[in-house]
Amino acid sequence: MRPLVAVDWGTSALRAARIAPDGAVLEERASTRGILGVPAGGFPAVLAETCGEWLGDAVALCLVSGMAGSRQGWREAPYLACPAGFPELAGGLLWIEQGRIALVPGLSCEADGVPDVIRGEEVQVFGALDLLQRDEGTFVLPGTHSKWVQVRDGRVQSFATFMTGEVYALLRQHSILARMMPPQDDPHDDEAFVRGVRHAQEARGLLHGAFSARTLALFDRMPAAALPSYLSGLVIGEELRMREDAAGPVVLVGSPGLTQRYGLALHALDREARSIGAEATWRGLWALARTLEE
Amino acid sequence: MRPLVAVDWGTSALRAARIAPDGAVLEERASTRGILGVPAGGFPAVLAETCGEWLGDAVALCLVSGMAGSRQGWREAPYLACPAGFPELAGGLLWIEQGRIALVPGLSCEADGVPDVIRGEEVQVFGALDLLQRDEGTFVLPGTHSKWVQVRDGRVQSFATFMTGEVYALLRQHSILARMMPPQDDPHDDEAFVRGVRHAQEARGLLHGAFSARTLALFDRMPAAALPSYLSGLVIGEELRMREDAAGPVVLVGSPGLTQRYGLALHALDREARSIGAEATWRGLWALARTLEE
Numbered sequence: 283m284r285p286l287v288a289v290d291w292g293t294s295a296l297r298a299a300r301i302a303p304d305g306a307v308l309e310e311r312a313s314t315r316g317i318l319g320v321p322a323g324g325f326p327a328v329l330a331e332t333c334g335e336w337l338g339d340a341v342a343l344c345l346v347s348g349m350a351g352s353r354q355g356w357r358e359a360p361y362l363a364c365p366a367g368f369p370e371l372a373g374g375l376l377w378i379e380q381g382r383i384a385l386v387p388g389l390s391c392e393a394d395g396v397p398d399v400i401r402g403e404e405v406q407v408f409g410a411l412d413l414l415q416r417d418e419g420t421f422v423l424p425g426t427h428s429k430w431v432q433v434r435d436g437r438v439q440s441f442a443t444f445m446t447g448e449v450y451a452l453l454r455q456h457s458i459l460a461r462m463m464p465p466q467d468d469p470h471d472d473e474a475f476v477r478g479v480r481h482a483q484e485a486r487g488l489l490h491g492a493f494s495a496r497t498l499a500l501f502d503r504m505p506a507a508a509l510p511s512y513l514s515g516l517v518i519g520e521e522l523r524m525r526e527d528a529a530g531p532v533v534l535v536g537s538p539g540l541t542q543r544y545g546l547a548l549h550a551l552d553r554e555a556r557s558i559g560a561e562a563t564w565r566g567l568w569a570l571a572r573t574l575e576e
Numbered sequence: 577m578r579p580l581v582a583v584d585w586g587t588s589a590l591r592a593a594r595i596a597p598d599g600a601v602l603e604e605r606a607s608t609r610g611i612l613g614v615p616a617g618g619f620p621a622v623l624a625e626t627c628g629e630w631l632g633d634a635v636a637l638c639l640v641s642g643m644a645g646s647r648q649g650w651r652e653a654p655y656l657a658c659p660a661g662f663p664e665l666a667g668g669l670l671w672i673e674q675g676r677i678a679l680v681p682g683l684s685c686e687a688d689g690v691p692d693v694i695r696g697e698e699v700q701v702f703g704a705l706d707l708l709q710r711d712e713g714t715f716v717l718p719g720t721h722s723k724w725v726q727v728r729d730g731r732v733q734s735f736a737t738f739m740t741g742e743v744y745a746l747l748r749q750h751s752i753l754a755r756m757m758p759p760q761d762d763p764h765d766d767e768a769f770v771r772g773v774r775h776a777q778e779a780r781g782l783l784h785g786a787f788s789a790r791t792l793a794l795f796d797r798m799p800a801a802a803l804p805s806y807l808s809g810l811v812i813g814e815e816l817r818m819r820e821d822a823a824g825p826v827v828l829v830g831s832p833g834l835t836q837r838y839g840l841a842l843h844a845l846d847r848e849a850r851s852i853g854a855e856a857t858w859r860g861l862w863a864l865a866r867t868l869e870e
Contacts, residue, residue, distance in 0.1 A: 390795075394778040396788040397795050427752075427787070444783040445751070452746040457739070458721075484688035487818040488782060489738040489811070493721070494690040501684075501691050517783070524781040 283575055285342045287333055288567035291350035292316050292402060297563075298333045305568045307561070309336075317355045325356035329383075337383075343574070344383040345567045348402035351376065351385035361390035361399055367437035368408065368573040375574075386570065391440045398443050403429045406535045407438060409566030410558045420532045422555075424518075424540040426451075430525055444524070450517040453492055454510060462499040463509045472546060474508035478515020479522070479547045488520045518547050531555055535562050577869055579636045581627055582861035585644035586610050586696060591857075592627045599862045601855070603630075611649045619650035623677075631677075637868070638677040639861045642696035645670065645679035655684035655693055661731035662702065662867040680864065685734045692737050697723045700829050701732060703860030704852045714826045716849075718812075718834040720745075724819055738818070744811040747786055748804060756793040757803045766840060768802035772809020773816070773841045782814045812841050825849055829856050 283303035290297045294316035300309045315328050329344075330337070337344060351359035359376035366374075366389050375384040388401030403423040410421060417436040423429040426447035432439045453459050478495075485491030495513050498504040504512060531554035534541040541557040548555040577597035584591045588610035594603045609622045623640075624631070631638060645653035653670035660668075660683050669678040682695030697717040704715060711730040717723040720741035726733045747753050772789075779785030789807050792798040798806060825848035828835040835851040842849040 394775065396775065397791045397797070398787065399791055399794065442784055443787045444781075445787055446783055448751055449783060449786075452750055456746055456750055457742055481688065481690065487738075487814060489740055489743060489815055490736055490818060493692065493737045493739055497691045497693055500693065503691070520781060521783055524784060 283572060285336075285339055286568055286571045287336045287342050287344040288564050289329070289333070289344065289346040289350070290348050290402065290405075290563045290567075291346050291355070292348045293318055296328070296332060298336075299564045300333070300336045301564060301568050305565065307564050317349050317352070325350065326378075343381075343571055345375075345386055345571060346384065347386040347405040347563070347567060351387060352401055356385060359385040359387040361388045361401070364389055364391040364441070365434075365437040365439045366404075367435075368570060370437075371404070371408070371570055372573045386567070389438055389441070391438075393440065393442065398441060400429050400431070400438075400441050400443070403431070403535075404438060405566035405570070406560075406562040407431050407433065407566070408569055409562035409564065410533055410535050411436065412565050412569040413558060413562060414533070420528050420530065421535055422532050422544065423535050424544050425536065428521055430528065442525075444521045446517055446521045449488070450514060453513060453517070457492075459492065459495045459509070459513060462496060462506055463513075464506055467510045468507045470514075470543075471508045471511035474504065474512040475515040475543070475546065476550045478512040478517075479519035479550050480515075482516050482519025483523050483526075483551070485516075485520075486523065488517065491516050491520065514543070515547065518544060519551075522547055522551060522553070526551075533558060536560065577866060579630075579633055580862055580865045581630045581636050581638040582858050583623070583627070583638065583640040583644070584642050584696065584699075584857045584861075585640050585649070586642045587612055590622070590626060592630075593858045594627070594630045595858060595862050599859065601858050611643050611646070619644065637675075637865055639669075639680055639865060640678065641680040641699040641857070641861060645681060646695055650679060653679040653681040655682045655695070658683055658685040658735070659728075659731040659733045660698075661729075662864060664731075665698070665702070665864055666867045680861070683732055683735070685732075687734065687736065692735060694723050694725070694732075694735055694737070697725070697829075698732060699860035699864070700856040701725050701727065701860070702863055703856035703858065704827055704829050705730065706859050706863040707852060707856060708827070714822050714824065715829055716826050716838065717829050718838050719830065722815055724822065736819075738815045740811055740815045743782070744808060747807060747811070751786075753786065753789045753803070753807060756790060756800055757807075758800055761804045762801045764808075764837070765802045765805035768798065768806040769809040769837070769840065770844045772806040772811075773813035773844050774809075776810050776813025777817050777820075777845070779810075779814075780817065782811065785810050785814065808837070809841065812838060813845075816841055816845060816847075820845075827852060830854065 286301040288299045296315045297312045350356045362374045374387040421431040428444040428446045431441040534557040580595040582593045590609045591606045644650045656668045668681040712728045715725040722738040722740045725735040828851040
């Protein structure tokens with residue numbers, strides 16, 4: 283196999299890794315040059331600034347996942363319809379330089395008459411599959427927009443997006459609830475968080491459930507410092523409620539802070555979970571590169 | 577009965593009416609001096625500016641409902657616990673001038689271990705009951721915070737708050753969905769609205785359902801101009817989904833614009849509704865004044 287330059291180019295951040303043919307991560311770099319900070323036509327220059335000398339290796343392959351392949355990014359690598367696995371992803375690469383630099387496409391699926399999309403997280407799912415030596419399962423990727431991904435036979439069958447992180451931020455910063463909260467988040471309060479997770483199961487909908495953050499404070503039944511954690515529990519708990527019928531243990535993929543929080547919420551609801559860290563991205567791109575050589 | 581000066585003093589607006597002993601509304605006034613625009617200690621002066629000469633009538637009674645009775649208002653008229661009807665409301669009045677000017681208390685109830693509160697809308701419910709000559713039913717008061725109120729035996733038994741209008745505004749103005757929408761709301765698109773209402777029933781939660789506003793636009797399956805109406809349908813539809821087991825026809829109380837929109841949504845879900853306008857507030861305060869004299 284060739285050396286790999288793996289790039290995860292999202293909306294607000296750019297991360298890159300140099301990966302040996304055996305999959306070992308040799309070096310990592312990160313910058314804040316997400317696609318929103320790149321002027322039109324500026325993508326090759328930003329990539330060269332970040333990891334130009336890695337690309338100087340004439341046999342290196344560079345795979346770029348994430349929003350760089352969106353309409354607002356470098357070039358648009360159109361969404362592939364599910365089900366999709368490594369072969370489909372490899373076939374859908376958009377080559378910037380043939381055989382050298384490629385954008386990984388996102389995936390689309392359809393449910394209840396509307397489409398859904400994923401771009402970047404699918405690589406993490408494939409990395410988690412490779413790390414766990416599995417070909418099926420339910421994968422949860424928490425974040426601004428959480429993704430729940432169903433895999434069978436090594437292919438993503440379907441997935442669903444939840445605007446969890448974004449709705450939390452809107453309620454935390456701009457809603458009437460924000461007025462009762464301290465300006466800065468205090469250290470995370472696990473007890474208040476779990477109370478929010480549980481109340482979300484009873485409220486059966488955030489439009490009603492979220493108001494409890496106001497009334498508990500109004501009646502002095504929760505201190506202001508605990509409200510952000512409680513609200514976080516309400517919003518994450520609502521996501522879990524909507525997926526209460528997801529079969530079997532789920533695999534959480536993401537940064538330790540978020541996967542720990544989701545793990546705590548799942549545990550409070552007597553649901554099983556295991557976690558995989560951000561190394562899933564590099565493993566997914568490496569496994570995709572391996573597919574190209576097979 | 578004495579002549580009544582009825583005042584509905586909310587967060588961002590002040591409305592007043594002079595009401596004859598027989599309940600006829602003789603004159604109405606409105607201003608933007610909601611409680612947020614009144615300096616500390618300034619409530620008597622603002623009331624005098626708005627309807628001082630009505631209060632010059634030595635036998636007139638003045639009843640003030642809404643947020644003027646909250647902790648941030650003129651003085652705090654503590655919430656009354658449900659169940660509560662006219663006698664409880666009359667007994668809970670906070671007299672600013674004994675027998676002359678009073679603040680109407682709000683109500684509180686408890687469900688799933690958390691309190692809920694209502695202040696101002698309860699007067700509209702009592703007005704609707706009086707106008708309809710009923711003593712029970714399900715009343716819906718749409719708005720920034722929608723209220724669903726259950727009445728039996730002439731008393732509010734319980735109610736629930738939904739942050740529908742506020743969440744719509746947050747998603748419309750500050751979320752990723754806002755980027756795909758025109759800056760101004762176009763004329764309301766009933767078809768897109770109803771599509772949103774229906775999709776909310778399938779999505780079974782706004783965290784997921786709202787994302788469809790993004791993907792339908794991304795795949796050119798809904799024009800940008802229709803997205804605000806679609807989103808409105810998603811959010812109102814989610815409120816109705818959460819109350820899908822509310823028994824019997826509901827009574828919508830509020831401004832024509834909002835009650836028509838809710839009526840359209842309920843009709844799309846084969847649910848019955850009738851509407852009552854803003855006159856419910858004056859009728860409620862008048863009926864409360866009548867109770868005081870009995």
